[in-house]
Amino acid sequence: xxxxxxxxxxxxxxxxxxxxxxxxxxxxxxxxxxxxxxxxxxxxxxxxxxxxxxxxxxxxxxxxxxxxxxxxxxxxxxxxxxxxxxxxxxxxxxxxxxxxxxxxxxxxxxxxxxxxxxxxxxxxxxxxxxxxxxxxxxxxxxxxxxxxxxxxxxxxxxxxxxxxxxxxxxxxxxxxxxxx
Numbered sequence: 001x002x003x004x005x006x007x008x009x010x011x012x013x014x015x016x017x018x019x020x021x022x023x024x025x026x027x028x029x030x031x032x033x034x035x036x037x038x039x040x041x042x043x044x045x046x047x048x049x050x051x052x053x054x055x056x057x058x059x060x061x062x063x064x065x066x067x068x069x070x071x072x073x074x075x076x077x078x079x080x081x082x083x084x085x086x087x088x089x090x091x092x093x094x095x096x097x098x099x100x101x102x103x104x105x106x107x108x109x110x111x112x113x114x115x116x117x118x119x120x121x122x123x124x125x126x127x128x129x130x131x132x133x134x135x136x137x138x139x140x141x142x143x144x145x146x147x148x149x150x151x152x153x154x155x156x157x158x159x160x161x162x163x164x165x166x167x168x169x170x171x172x173x174x175x176x177x178x179x180x
Contacts, residue, residue, distance in 0.1 A: 052153075100132070122147075141173060149162065
């Protein structure tokens with residue numbers, strides 16, 4: 001009786017294996033299935049990295065605001081020190097105002113790390129405060145600020161951004177009092 005039970009169990013297991021192998025989505029080589037998923041992940045990660053790189057190279061450093069609709073989701077949420085609001089439109093207006101105060105600002109992505117839909121960037125911003133904007137008077141002083149930003153993306157668009165930098169250090173370098 002015990003042998004019959006073993007034979008039945010082996011038959012059931014073999015039948016299940018046969019069904020699995022014959023399924024069209026089954027990869028006979030376990031590594032093949034992992035490689036195809038990994039390749040897709042790498043493609044998405046590379047796409048996300050390129051989108052974020054364009055934010056630094058073209059939008060923030062060159063002021064190409066026409067790229068916003070192509071790179072950001074309209075419902076994007078932006079978190080930054082001192083930001084009055086957190087909608088994309090408010091963040092863009094804040095950025096434009098800052099750019100008026102520092103029209104030649106360069107924000108260099110020093111290090112970019114990608115994990116699936118999250119891109120983290122360590123950056124350095126440099127410029128001379130030659131204009132008046134963002135509540136900052138023209139001081140003529142140069143600034144150098146280091147920070148980091150984390151971007152969450154989906155379907156080729158940025159959904160959320162968190163910017164971290166020492167805003168008090170920025171004001172210290174400019175020789176102005178922090179805004180209240």
